[in-house]
Amino acid sequence: MLNVVELLLDAKAETEIAPFGHLADDLNITGWTPLYAAMKSRKFEVVKLLLKRGANPNAVTKLGSTPFLLASEICDLDVIEACVEAGADLDFAPSGKDADNLNITGQTALFMATLKERFDVVKYLISKTAKVNVQNRYGVSPLLLCAESGNKELVQLLVGAGANVNITPAGELAEENFLAGQ
Known part of the structure; x- marks a missing residue:
């Protein structure tokens, strides 16, 4: 497979072409590079x-994701490093109706790595100056996630990187989330 891709790239295949239209929408692949x-x-x-x-690594799909965010969700450090070296936006956060429907609005790469409790990835992203005080649409921050899960090592790492220990949920759905007991 790698050899075939290499041959195509050598023949000047476009890396940014992505499917669009009704069929791509039906298959949920609109914007997939x-x-x-x-x-x-x-x-x-x-x-x-x-x-x-x-x-x-920053090409946005119809659903609001990017290759870098997907790498962060997968949490493979080598791939994340390769994306960062290629210019990935560390603080990109999906937004819009489709991102809302998928509950990923406001979730940066650091947020994704925190959700997966990947200390090595969180540490790497912080070393590359990822913002530690981000909040998703429910007002949840990476520090709040770690505190809630009891992950002491991640709490210490985030606090050491400047995470606001007094941050409170803020955002369009923070109050709704609080009232629902979440």
Whole structure:
């Protein structure tokens, strides 16, 4: 597979072409670049090759995700590092109706890594100056997630990186989330 992708890239295949239209919408692949598709299918050697050849880790799909956010959700540190080296936006947060429907609005790469309790990934993202005081649409911050789960190591890491220990949920759905007991 890697050899085929390499041949296509050598023949000047476009790395930013993505499907669109009704059929792509029906298949939920609108905006999937080759990089996003490789990431989704966990073909990490292809991902690294595409990144080296200039694929954009910040290309946004119709549903508001990017290859970098997907890498953060998968939590493979090598792939995350490759995305950052290729210019990934550490603080990109999805927004919009589709992101709302998927409950990913406001969730940055750091937020995703915190959800997965991946100390190594969180530490790496912080070392690359990811913002630690971000909040999702429910007003939840990475520190709040760690405190709630009891992950002392991540709490210490985030606080050491400047996370606001007095941060309170704020956002369009923070009050609704609080009233629901979440």
